[in-house]
Amino acid sequence: MVTQDTLREYAELAVRVGVNVQPGQLMVLASPVDCAFFARLCVEEAYRAGAGEVRVNWTDEYTDKLRYEYEEQSSMASIAPWRIQQKQDDIDRRCCFLHIKSSTPGLLAGIPGEKLQAVRVAEELAFEKFEYYTMANHGQWSIVAVPSIAWAKKVFPELEEQAALDALWDAVLAGVRIGGNRDAVAEWQAHITRLAENSRKLNTYHFQALHFRNGIGTDLTVGLAKGHIWEGGSSRADNGAVFVPNMPTEEVFTAPDKCHVNGRVYATKPLNYQGKMIRDFWFDFRDGKVCAYGASEGEDVLKNLVEFDEGSAYLGEVALVPDDSPISRSGLLFLTTLFDENASCHLALGASYPENIEGGAAMDRKQLEAAGANQSKEHCDFMFGSPDMQIDGILSDGREIPVFRNGVFAFPE
Structure with a gap:
């Protein structure tokens, strides 16, 4: 079972190496509600790193599934203006984005593809002008994963729930170079150097x-x-901060x-x-x-x-x-x-x-x-x-x- 000390080490890695929040900067954290235990640690580590403000945008894939099942397509495809304005305000403040992923594979299998497509297209059209901020690395962004029982059972269907969750945590932590008395930050620095060398050879x-x-x-x-x-490993934002968009990355x-x-x-x-x-x-x-x-x-x-x-x-x-x-x-x-x-x-x-x-x-x-x-x-x-x-x-x-x-x-x- 993953320990609180290990979770804190992971949160510190996500905040200080992944998104690399800068002193006084706004960090916008997107997290599933089921990952609140980890999101809280990320918030604390961000403030310890000097963040000026941390805001958490909570998500819930099961509520989303209910919306797809019961809500009219036209309603779901209507994007509230306040969401667009909030995104604009975040980017105007030169924020950084940290995303926690913990989705259940295949959860929306019974939803008509046309409805999924209509909602996704509407969201992309509404937020299109903001995509360049992260696609062009004008601001820092990073994605990390947190295991859930639902996800773990998809990866380890033969195991009982707790055993599956423990096994997935072991695999995720190994992938981000945490555990075994290793210095995760030092290992990431060496790893980024290796990826940069492969990029140099190809270039x-x-x-x-x-x-x-x-x-x-x-x-x-x-x-x-x-x-x-x-490119590979790390990127550099307009403010000079070096960050790792995906953890893990190979x-x-x-x-x-x-x-x-x-x-x-x-x-x-x-x-x-x-x-x-x-x-x-x-x-x-x-x-x-x-x-x-x-x-x-x-x-x-x-x-x-x-x-x-x-x-x-x-x-x-x-x-x-x-x-x-x-x-x-x-x-x-x-x-x-x-x-x-x-x-x-x-x-x-x-x-x-x-x-x-x-x-x-x-x-x-x-x-x-x-x-x-x-x-x-x-x-x-x-x-x-x-x-x-x-x-x-x-x-x-x-x-x-x-x-x-x-x-x-x-x-x-």
């Missing part, structure tokens, strides 16, 4: 494209955007060239999207756009993803994660992208991150699109890495350089 090649192949049928060539930059990532992706890719892990599970799915790309897709389960919500808006049928991110990452070695399927994407190479349908384009943070959307970076209100990662993944980097003169062999980095010496 020296200026690849024109990456070619992915594996034994289950993935054969995909992903062109890379003009002036693309590989990836290095960059921006594809929107119109130069061709071939087929097979997902290797399920995807929890709009509260529903999508399994055994695949995409065909032609000139950057998804031209065909399929799934053994959840194809209706996969359709919602591809057709969310004009840009959601194109790639916005390509990320490399070696098969020997700690999350992968655990052998667990966490059923949440925050963890599963750190066990596997992944792609994202939807928006690119401006930080992945040279000078991108100062560009507007049209300039980013001209560089090949996709624009969308969506950004959804899906996992396609495998132990036998082979990746070759293609140079501008057509030469190929090995990047991955059998699922791990294989840069030439």
